[in-house]
Amino acid sequence: MRKLLLFVFLISAISVAQTDDEKQIKAIYDTALLDAKGYDWLAYLSNQIGGRLSGSLNAERAVQYTKERLDSLGLDKVWLQPVMVPKWVRGISEVAYIETTPGKTTNVPICALGGSTPTPAGGLKAQVVEVKGIEELKKLGREKIEGKIVFYNRPMQANLIQTFEAYGGCVDQRYAGAMEAAKFGAVGTIVRSMNLRLDDNPHAGSMSYGDLPESQRIPAAAISTNGAELLSGMLALNPDIRFYFKQTCRQFKDVRSYNVIGEIKGSEHPDEVMIVGGHLDSWDLGDGAHDDGAGCVQSMEVLRLLKKTGYKPRRTIRVVLFMNEENGLRGGNKYAEEAKKKNEKHIFALESDAGGFTPRGFTFECNDQDFALIESWKPLFEPYLIHLFQKGYSGADIRPLAGNDIVLAGLLPDSQRYFDHHHAANDTFEHVNKRELQLGAATMATLVYLMDKYR
Structure with missing residues (x-):
């Protein structure tokens, strides 16, 4: 009889936990779709600033704009991380x-x-x-x-x-x-x-x-x-x-730029860091809406969605907007270098750099044990039509953090239209669908929530 009662108690506890997760995830998706901010942020980045080639005036304007937006979210800390980047100019x-x-x-x-x-x-x-x-x-x-x-x-x-x-x-x-x-x-x-x-x-x-x-x-x-x-x-x-x-075209000397970083401090394990990010620079032919303005605003949305839904993370969660992914990867390397200098313990990193199209799932670079845990969450994603969980490449800016048992992940949107726009003059704001963009942000926030709670 005692064993039966214990079994019933365990099943009930699991059901409650699943119900709590379902409620939190629904709140994330509801907020992303009914109270969107990322699409407006992307409109400004794309239409008011435009292409953001490393070392350009537009890249620096994007740094200041995104820092201001992060400052407005009431995060625990927002800062700029200096990094020297190449300055190549197209000319006429x-x-x-x-x-x-x-x-x-x-x-x-x-x-x-x-x-x-x-x-x-x-x-x-x-x-x-x-x-x-x-x-x-x-x-x-x-x-x-x-x-x-x-x-x-x-x-x-x-x-x-x-x-x-x-x-x-x-x-x-x-x-x-x-x-x-x-x-x-x-x-x-x-x-x-x-x-x-x-x-x-x-x-x-x-x-x-x-x-x-x-x-x-x-x-x-x-x-x-x-x-x-x-x-x-x-x-x-x-x-x-x-x-x-x-x-x-002409190559000039390197110039100073910045990674833009904001964080919510963890309530239980503040020394364990989880990051989510995209790259702030873009090529100069279009306005970099898909590559990678979308990934940047989605990453900013992750922190806003967690705060807006009242979730208090156990670990420190950071958004990092990396500079110079396109022609040097200086921002990603600088972030990893500084993290190593400070002996920071990064346990998870998620990157969005495949466009703002409909999210399908994630790719992961991790061990088998972590992947098994992640796959156990698939039922929580399936109501939102997210079903692809596979091992594979995560993202260029977070790969310098690889090692020491960190889980690296990349958002996996539908990619059939991505290369129509990639690095071209038609990578512009009108080709980004608001609903698809916000679904991606909610999907990322959901994975961050589950990793923070259960890993």
């Missing part, structure tokens, strides 16, 4: 055309890749050699490449449902393409934009020359997918056509 709009015969040209949309050197003042014109990737380039050798512009034309693989896998399968030609082509005597590189659809928007992104001497560096640009298709087709008809492009 790029120009490019395909020349079939002298005087007969067709304009195509391009943009300089972040970190690229400029072309000569009058631009650069040369014959073109098309390759599908760096390995094909190496097979051609110097004889077929020297003095030419290398055109990297490997598209994202359209039959991969996980679009980030498709992106990862071809982004090396953007990042390292110029460095490798220069070794064979190429005079410039043109890279097909990382985009799954055909359109006229060139997509920016970072590139690197590695340890290549400055005198050997060649200009690199992205061409729109429509432009890439046109160039490839014209090359098939006439391999002797020439390509012209002009860009005036």
Whole structure:
């Protein structure tokens, strides 16, 4: 009889705990959808400030704006963490055309890749050699490449449902393409934009020359997918056509910027830190609404939603808006460096950097025991149509914190439209849906709540 009573008591206790969790989670989602702030914050970041390239005036305006918003939430502490960041400036709009015969040209949309050197003042014109990737380039050798512009034309693989896998399968030609082509005597590189659809928007992104001497560096640009298709087709008809492009980009000395940080102090274990964040910088072609204004305002919303619903966290919960993810990762590295110096104990980090689309779940970098605990929470998420819990990559800015038994997580939104906007001029506020954005914020806040309560 005593065993039966004990069993009934345990079942009742579990039911009460589940009911409490369900109530708290419902309060989070209700507040996110009925009393939204993140969408308005994003409207200001996007429409009043705009693109926030590291080292730019807009990036500094974004630092001040988000700090003011965090100050208004009544957090226990808000501060700026200094970090030196690169300052690369695009200059005037790029120009490019395909020349079939002298005087007969067709304009195509391009943009300089972040970190690229400029072309000569009058631009650069040369014959073109098309390759599908760096390995094909190496097979051609110097004889077929020297003095030419290398055109990297490997598209994202359209039959991969996980679009980030498709992106990862071809982004090396953007990042390292110029460095490798220069070794064979190429005079410039043109890279097909990382985009799954055909359109006229060139997509920016970072590139690197590695340890290549400055005198050997060649200009690199992205061409729109429509432009890439046109160039490839014209090359098939006439391999002797020439390509012209002009860009005036320039690299300056590093400048001081900041990570923006706010926290709620833990009531029981204040020395155990949980963070949630996104990156405040963006490319300059659009206004960085999806990448990563959405992740920043969602992360700010997490702390607001927990406070608004009356939840008092056991651990210290921080929002970190990282600077310089796009072309250097200086903010993420600086945060981890300072945390290590101060011997801070980070037990959980969550990043949102995959756009403000409908949330589907999370990816986790953690041990099997923690993953089993996390999977046990799936029934609490399923009423909100969140069902994907899988091991995988978390996020660039939080990865420097890896080790010492920390759980790293990344919000996993539906990604089918993400690369239509990624690093392009159409990454703008009107392409962010308010409801999807706020559902993402609530989903993140729910995971933070459960990690704080049960891990």
